[in-house]
Amino acid sequence: MSGGATALDRGRAAVEEVVGLLDLATVEPADATVTTGRLVPVAGVFSGRGTARGTTRRYGGLIAAQALTAAAHTVRPGRPVHSLHAYFTRPGDSRRPVTYLVETLRDGPSMSTRRVVAIQRDTPIFFLTASFHDPGTGLAHERPAPKVPPPEEVPTLARLLADAPDRLAAVEQMLFAFDARYIGPPPGEQADGERAGEAYRRAWVRVAGKLPDDVSLHAGALVLISDLPLLLSAMVAGHGTAWGPGDLGVSIDHTVWFHRPCRADEWLLYDCDSPWAATGRGLATGRLYARNGDLVATVAQEGLLLTRPAR
Known part of the structure; x- marks a missing residue:
């Protein structure tokens, strides 16, 4: 196989993997078995698949990415995420799916806030809060990029x-x-x-x-x-x-x-x-x-x- 064909095949596989990992299934709340110690009103319940790569410990970036995707599914189109804050409270098993419960904390004129609980084997393993904002105008500055080779x-x-x-x-x-x-x-x-x-x-x-x-x-x-x-x-x-x-x-x-x-x-x-x-x-x-x-x-x-x- 030529180098070009190999790169093309890897690119296709990469896209399939990323899209597949972030393509969450919608779960009916009645089908979600959750042990949180309290009744949580949810805006949506989603399931994200695992990956067979690496160890059985679930990659933290994958949980965070799937949780953000779950939150975004409950926010109106055109209002992008501007921040997320997450805590990893227990290790996850990469071989098993994770259920994501999304709570609506706020929907305002220009901002929305969501809280996501990631659950595996009826146990919360991860918590995320994400905020979404309609872009506006105002002061602007940023740290310049370092000078590095392309x-x-x-x-x-x-x-x-x-x-x-x-x-x-x-x-x-x-x-x-x-x-x-x-x-x-x-x-x-x-x-x-x-x-x-x-x-x-x-x-x-x-x-x-x-x-x-x-x-x-x-x-x-x-x-x-x-x-x-x-x-x-x-x-x-x-x-x-x-x-x-x-x-x-x-x-x-x-x-x-x-x-x-x-x-x-x-x-x-x-x-x-x-x-x-x-x-x-x-x-x-x-x-x-x-x-x-x-x-x-x-x-x-x-x-x-x-x-x-x-x-």
Whole structure:
């Protein structure tokens, strides 16, 4: 098979996977078995499928993306999401579907707020609050994008990790439907001369194929992207060395502010850093820029940093 055919096939598979993961089934409330300790009036009940990729622990970005998609289904068309705040309270099983209960907290003249509870095996595992806003006019400013090489001049992961096929396979498993080109060292390694506590990561990221023209779909895909490399910066900063095979970063919470619509299937520059890590936790922040330099989203995440001491 030619390289072009392989890339085309991967692009089609990527689109099918992203669209399939964010294509939620509507569930009748009477069919949703829920144990929350109280009667919750819901605006909608939806079910999202899992994925057989990776470990049985459900990928946090997928839960957040599906929860946002569920919330968006209950908001009038033309009112895009501008922020989400989420907490991961229990690990999810990637092999099983998740039920999403959406509550209407507010529908105002220009803003809507939704609360989503993700439930698996009758147990809440995740909570999200999302706010939607009719775009208006007013003051405007934004942090400029850092000056970096364009994606065409950045090595592919296959080239960057050519001498480490096991690591390449693990990273590709993590990225699944996405292309990522890391500017600098491979994921989980420090740049030469970089000191502990100064770590940042920059990468060009996109869905590996062309998605349909659906604003909510691209917002959900952006949430998937936003969770991919973020905690790496905190892990590497705390180590001062390469991220070891026994180390693990587990998301506690995740926040995304959406500044303007974007296409998740076009190159986005993800500029990540970690301002703090201690007491077994680390904070990572990131900014996503369109190729033309527009700031499209800001992300923040705190996670548990589980590391094995060096021997």
